[in-house]
Amino acid sequence: MIKKGHTESLLPEEAKAVVWRIFGEGESPLKGRSTFSLIKPMIEKHVPFHNQNSAIAEIRGWFESYGDRHWLKSEMGEQVAVLILEGMKSERSESAVWAVGSIEPDLAARIIRAGWRPQEFDSFVDATFKALKKLCDRNKVLDAARFPRLSNQNSNDGRVPTNAVVRPGWLAIFQHLDSHGFELVYEGLQRTAGNLIDLIFDMMPEEFESLLGRLGHPVMQARAANRVIGRTRVKQNRKTLQWIKDDSSDILVALAIVHTLNAVNRLDEDLRYAERSNAEHYNWSTELRPPRDDLDSAGVGLITGITDRLADFEPLRCTRWIGELLGTAPNIIHRGENNEVPKRIKQLEEACTKLLGRLFRESWSEELKDELCNGLQLAGRGTWSRHLASIAWEIRDVKPERAAEVAIAALHEGERQIAEQMKENRIFLYWNDWEYRAWIQGLGAALSLSSDELHLPTWLSARCRALPLSVWDAEENHEVFHCAERAAQTWFLVAFSAIPYLNELGRCVDPNEVRELAEMCWNHCDFASLYVRSQPETSFVSEYVVRLAVEYGHPSDTWLLNQARNRGVGPRALWALIHQRDQKIARDGGTAAHYGQTITIELLRIAADRFRSEGTFDLEELRFWGQLWLLLGAIDESEQTAIEISSFPENLLDRTDNLLVLKLLATVANQRRLLPRLRDDATTLYRQLWPGTYTPAEEREDRTEIDERFNRK
């Protein structure tokens, strides 16, 4: 119901007819004037003299003021909206459009639905799109005052050029606007333009697909999509999938992918909520309700829905989109709290790899590969070549030669990436990042497929020899040497990652080769540790290498003992060596108990000798020595390590360190009486870790074990 109220009685008819003009001129983002300042001149121009003063006073009274700023009182919104929409009648000028843009879209839609004929609204829509186009043409879509860093640096004219918010790839653009674009889409977009977009797409949601193309700016398009999806998602979670059609524009496909993946995130949030709380008052994201509906399957359905619909595209276009999707999806789909690959990403990548595998088998051309690479590169992730490796692995049985070709391309891209990072002196090993791990694994798979006559030590040696890793380099340019050292570690990771793949291909790596590779790694660590501070022998690479060497190198006990003596095998690798050996023995059935014990005693003797003779260790090294003593049950060394760890400043020690110290002391206490000072330390530490009965789930087993060990003596 529209209230007309007191405006009819107080404002003369001539003045009522001028209200839309005042707001149209004042709210136009193209003119930069204020509505309040236009009241007097507009009334003086259009209203008879004897009514002017009262009309001016009346209209000014609708505004609240603070200093030079004036804004419409909230309670006047509806009355002014009525005056505008009734006053403009069939007027469809630019001013009339901006005047409507000044009205809240929900309110405007209500009044228009009540009073306008469809033809009237259609003509208004045409006028609006013309006005919005003018806004785009003049680079006035965004309010430059809010984004000084985006505005035109050269002309300082308050314009934000479209290319300031655009990046290569539609998916990347809309993903960015969706993830980081609130300030652009809701605060940066001119208020009146945003209101008009909301109004039109509220009134004509079914015309979204056809009208979207008429908006000439990605921020406007993102705003329109948000409006439509905000209204439809709660009723139809798969609605956006319908936008992915062969004849859809790229903009529409990109928006559909972004919002479908968002829907997957929302379904997962709903699922998590449903699993842990009472969901009575929960505001569900879609029409699905657990346990009636299977939200997990719905999420999978959305993911496969994207690939199924993209599969209908012409092969080159499909490949390009899949490339963009694989590159951008990790930026959209929520990551888990751990460092593992997110479940939905895994599902998406599996679906995409399957589809690409089919395309690479059935519609192969060089352009297909190029299109995929182009799409993958758009997201700007340095690890994109892993997808090429996945495809190569996917098609290895059916098209082995093509698989080798694609694998070589993946490997070359990996080499190019490392060379580029070398140039910029910024090679890092992000083993905690699942994408990095997947990249290394991908390169390993690609390496295994790249040649039938692969000799890993030769391959690795060639890579490392090409790096500036001589003593000359270490002395002349430490930074470059340090970077090359990390590049060498990367190649070690790749070479060792290839071993399981080669085994799966039925080309089992000669165990001698595996052991040779491991020994190359120790030599490298021993040499590099003289010149770099990061202690390569304690990096995760050494642990990874040693575990695979034990698994695939079929090492003899003599070899193990020799490695334990090697200075290049740091405490982390030494711990991993013994740990992996124990695991393998447990899995494979093991050796005779007395013989195994002899080897363990010898390992303990060697490790203890090294611990005593190799001098000062840093905290990182002591952590692994500590783990090793726990594994071997070494009493004196446990005590010494506990003392050394405790001697570090408290701010360097975390909860895990304190727990390790307590475990080491408990190991000692299990065998002999602790020194009074250490007993006091253990008591303090115990109370510090667990002041009451509560124990975090992941520490319960440790606490029980510690309690048992302390209580025995």
Added chain:
Amino acid sequence: MDLTIAELSRATGKSGNYLRQHIHRKHLKAHRKGRRVCVSVDEAVRWARERGLPLDLPANVAITSQPKQDRTARITVLAILESAAVARNLFTLLRHRRSDALGPWAGEPDGTWHSSDLGQEIWLFTFDAPLTRCQELVDEIFESGTLQIEDTAVHFDLEPHPRCHWAYRDDRPLNDASVRSPFSRHSAEVIEYWSFVPDVRSRWLEMLKTQRGKLESRLKSIPFPLVRGPDRIGNLMIAGALDEITCDLSANRDGSLRFHFDAVNLHEKYRAEIWASHSGDDVLRKETPVTPGQTTIEATSDVDDIGFAVYRSTDGQCIDLMHVRIVLEVQIQMSVESGRTLRHQIKQGPVFCVTLPGDHSATTVESDHERSGLDKRIRRHWLEQKAYEQETIARRDRNFARFGPDEFDEAVSHFIGLLRQNHDNNDPVYLADPYFMNPAAKSNCTKLYLEMFAATKDRELRILCTANECLIASQWWWSDFPDEITSHIRVRSFRKPNDKKGAFHDRFLITPTHETLITHSLNGWATDGVTFAGLPYEIYRNEALHFWSMEIESTNTGLFVREVC
């Protein structure tokens, strides 16, 4: 490379008979080369070293105590281009070390030149090859005076006799060692061929004036501090890593020291001296026999400074020396109490007093006659360099400015700048110049006087001179200046009453905040140049005030003062 008996005789200063006897007794290994009896250079080095004999080898022979066959080398040539195909050597460093010490990934040296443009027409060329090949290139340099690097001929101008010395590792900042070892894990045996050609060095110094920071970063890859040691410009340095042994010393957290020793082939015997100090006090100094592996040395105190020296037992030569300052995280307060004692106080801790060395020290250096000529020249070169460095520092601090006779305008400009300091302060300015009233030999002094008078217009300029009566009477040049520009100037003459000599001879300028010593009188700047040096002591200020406070034409003040104008 071999030496004939005659060459070895010249190199050691021993007679041919002496050498033949040693060969006969098998103290010195020799072999026949055609009809001549020769001794290998390495054998000659060993033999001479064991007997403490000097060994001044011919220019084309390089000394190395290590067998050359298993050694690999890198030549680094820093050259400045004179034209597209001609360059001058700025510094050439040949480093060599054991081939097996290059690391697991180093392949065979490629034996090709690599070049990089460092800007400013400076090029860096590097060449990796076996030492024998590099030695051939050095021979080429001595034969032709040039080194052909692809299309570029790099010209060298080297003294024929090398200077041999040792370069040790020393991690202490600001150590005084002349050359630090270019090898991070070994000390070095250095053969250096000096260059005394001034023009390349002048160019380098010019570049340093404007591009010091840039050059420092661009020359990072040359393990020799050329920017800090420009006296070495033009030189050729051959550094051999003393890598038959590898030593290291570290401090454990429990206070003990860990000395590590490795040897490739332990043919020689070594002994090590290990020391440690804390706050400047020696807490450990121990001689220990060297055995491969780790040796733990207990220290009874905290240590903040550790070091070792390893000596070869046969000749006592120091083969490796390293000095490490351990970084300790302490908060200290420091204040100078009095005299030359520095007091350090660790927060809430004990007070440490450090006595600085005395003001005077002397070192007597004796050198053998043949080498003294070269040493003297190097010493002169070094002193010249130190003077240049000090002048650079003084100039940088705006405390020193030197102008030649041809820089008269610049000198005037600098002088006027000094006069204009603290322009808003109305305190008088004092200028002491004994010969101020002497007429200037050159006419361009008029400009100096005019600018000086104009610069001090708003305050009193008090000029102290030692003009005698005669000069005062004939002040025709002074009268030529209009009164408007000299009204604020007062000139007084100070002379000793009895012998009628000038009461002072120094020239200086005293402004409200600065005291500047001037080496020449104003009227001599155009013929002899002038130097300005800032002084922090206010000695001349007090002297000027004291002089000016004396009564005019009184006989009671010790000096006879006369108001000139």
